[in-house]
Amino acid sequence: AQRVTQPEKLLSVFKGAPVELKCNYSYSGSPELFWYVQYSRQRLQLLLRHISRESIKGFTADLNKGETSFHLKKPFAQEEDSAMYYCALKGSGSARQLTFGSGTQLTVLP
């Protein structure tokens, strides 16, 4: 079975401070990991995925297979980063569906 854990339901940081949203996963094979973001009153949208190793809106996430983690980081948070963030895992093979974490509500304070 695959599982995604986001231990923090709420996270508040001040503008300009570093932010890290934690994500741990459980999966026996080689997973694909994603971060999705949902801004207020908007639909869920892809932020980044581990296979592309990209930085989007200043966010990065590194897959650590040893620690089974995929934490989302940004060195300097901005107020517009305030949103709900979901970590998601897709298993390999025919497991096409994503398993979502419970989400972390990030609030960046002025």
Place this chain on the structure above:
Amino acid sequence: GAVVSQHPSWVICKSGTSVKIECRSLDFQATTMFWYRQFPKQSLMLMATSNEGSKATYEQGVEKDKFLINHASLTLSTLTVTSAHPEDSSFYICSAMKQGSGANVLTFGAGSRLTVL
């Protein structure tokens, strides 16, 4: 880009009636769409995988006779909540995967909020 449209965005119905929610991929074809349910302050829970031209695959614990899914074309999947009851009140979200995207990236609809009185 890939856009998924959901309709209606919100609906209120009486207990015992049926409600249909549509999920359309506007600018791409999707052989597979997914339906989720989200309770307040909780994560998305996959309900079923909608397969074009064949029966949907339901997750454990989801009643297929209660939540009817039809994927009649490459751009449209519908979820019908039959004989709705107040406990069916929830936020329903669909997503679709663009064919040939190769990156397993899903595009989400904006969701449909169902309130059963």
